[in-house]
Amino acid sequence: MVKRNVNIAKLQAGYLFPEIGRRKKALLEKEPDVKLISLGIGNTTEPLSPHIIEGLQKEVTRLGTPEGYTGYDDDAQAQEFLNKLKTEISKNWYNDIINTDEIIVSDGSKPDCGRLFFLFGSDVSVAVQDPAYPVYVDGSVMIGATGGYNSDTEEFDGIEYMRCTAENDFFPDLSKVKKTDLIYFCSPNNPTGAVATTEQLKELVDFAKKNNSIIIFDAAYSEFIKEKNLPRSIFEIEGARECAIEVSSLSKSAGFTGVRLGWTIVPQELKFDDGESVRKDWQRVMGTLFNGSSNIAQHGAIAALSDIGLSEIKEKVNYYMENAKIIKDGLEELGIKTFGGINSPYIWAAFPGKKSWDVFEEILTKAHVVTTPGAGFGKAGEGFIRFSAFGKTSEIKEAVKRLQENFKTL
Ligand code: PLP
Numbered sequence: 001m002v003k004r005n006v007n008i009a010k011l012q013a014g015y016l017f018p019e020i021g022r023r024k025k026a027l028l029e030k031e032p033d034v035k036l037i038s039l040g041i042g043n044t045t046e047p048l049s050p051h052i053i054e055g056l057q058k059e060v061t062r063l064g065t066p067e068g069y070t071g072y073d074d075d076a077q078a079q080e081f082l083n084k085l086k087t088e089i090s091k092n093w094y095n096d097i098i099n100t101d102e103i104i105v106s107d108g109s110k111p112d113c114g115r116l117f118f119l120f121g122s123d124v125s126v127a128v129q130d131p132a133y134p135v136y137v138d139g140s141v142m143i144g145a146t147g148g149y150n151s152d153t154e155e156f157d158g159i160e161y162m163r164c165t166a167e168n169d170f171f172p173d174l175s176k177v178k179k180t181d182l183i184y185f186c187s188p189n190n191p192t193g194a195v196a197t198t199e200q201l202k203e204l205v206d207f208a209k210k211n212n213s214i215i216i217f218d219a220a221y222s223e224f225i226k227e228k229n230l231p232r233s234i235f236e237i238e239g240a241r242e243c244a245i246e247v248s249s250l251s252k253s254a255g256f257t258g259v260r261l262g263w264t265i266v267p268q269e270l271k272f273d274d275g276e277s278v279r280k281d282w283q284r285v286m287g288t289l290f291n292g293s294s295n296i297a298q299h300g301a302i303a304a305l306s307d308i309g310l311s312e313i314k315e316k317v318n319y320y321m322e323n324a325k326i327i328k329d330g331l332e333e334l335g336i337k338t339f340g341g342i343n344s345p346y347i348w349a350a351f352p353g354k355k356s357w358d359v360f361e362e363i364l365t366k367a368h369v370v371t372t373p374g375a376g377f378g379k380a381g382e383g384f385i386r387f388s389a390f391g392k393t394s395e396i397k398e399a400v401k402r403l404q405e406n407f408k409t410l
Contacts, residue, residue: 055303193340
């Protein structure tokens with residue numbers, strides 16, 4: 001028998017979403033006629049928009065012709081399309097502040113986060129926001145970049161947890177954060193919905209440069225930023241080109257959660273301590289572990305990044321943000337303090353003095369609404385519930401109505 005990878009064995013048993021599933025199942029076994037409404041997931045629910053569908057369909061048709069067929073992306077025609085996509089990303093997503101050869105197109109930001117663990121290996125120290133999207137910690141554990149799970153602290157030894165709470169405006173007090181090689185930072189944030197300001201990100205960039213750290217900036221929700229003065233990319237911040245990598249995708253904004261198209265930006269200036277180019281190594285990692293994003297998805301993305309596509313994206317984002325407002329207003333009317341939900345599809349609701357799993361259970365059993373307990377995202381998430389704005393507006397309204405009816409008794 002082969003020995004199990006000790007790093008995988010160190011992971012906490014897939015806790016959050018399986019546990020939510022278990023509790024939903026238990027309720028439905030007791031009350032089979034209940035119609036649950038989910039405000040718990042980060043999955044998109046609106047169908048793809050017409051111009052994007054056209055882009056996808058045209059490529060499918062082209063692939064069925066002898067002259068249009070392309071396979072791996074090393075032939076001239078495939079390269080031409082990939083370059084077009086990178087030009088559109090640079091121009092329409094980044095206002096030309098990124099060179100096309102700094103954009104490495106992929107199948108999404110989560111897979112890129114996974115491959116980034118190969119870029120840095122196990123001999124790195126890691127800082128994450130607390131609460132955080134679980135991939136940063138779990139991936140670091142899998143690659144062996146951490147010590148074991150410490151049941152006393154209920155955290156992994158060796159990970160630097162940067163507390164993001166209402167008290168610090170969901171931006172860590174960097175004077176208390178230890179120097180690490182990597183700093184994972186997500187803005188707009190999943191789960192808190194907080195968006196870092198230019199000043200805050202400048203502080204983070206200065207901190208990273210002082211410590212010779214690399215920031216891995218997760219911008220998966222950048223399109224949800226409405227307020228013009230808030231930065232959508234870490235590369236809007238002076239100095240970031242020497243200390244940051246950005247992962248992004250069309251998943252949440254264009255509904256590409258299933259189509260799969262993302263990218264990672266690795267600037268030319270970013271170097272390892274021996275002066276070697278990080279971008280060169282990233283290209284090597286990608287060349288080894290990845291065979292290019294789907295040519296169909298690439299054409300969908302080219303359509304999504306055109307003027308018409310971008311206005312369709314805006315419409316979609318506005319739809320979800322209307323949902324966010326309905327949830328946020330509904331909770332606030334109940335006297336529940338909420339954060340986020342203005343420049344992000346997540347509303348982070350505070351239930352001081354309560355355990356998030358208890359609140360989750362109460363909402364599930366009384367209102368038949370599925371949410372996500374904040375504690376599942378890290379210790380600092382205790383006492384919070386994450387509400388997601390992805391869903392049908394009619395269901396969101398019904399869920400809020402149920403919350404309002406039932407919270408009177410909570
Ligand atoms: N980053 C964050 C913060 C997310 O919440 C998610 C998905 O929920 C992802 C990345 C994954 O996105 P993608 O579909 O691009 O892999």
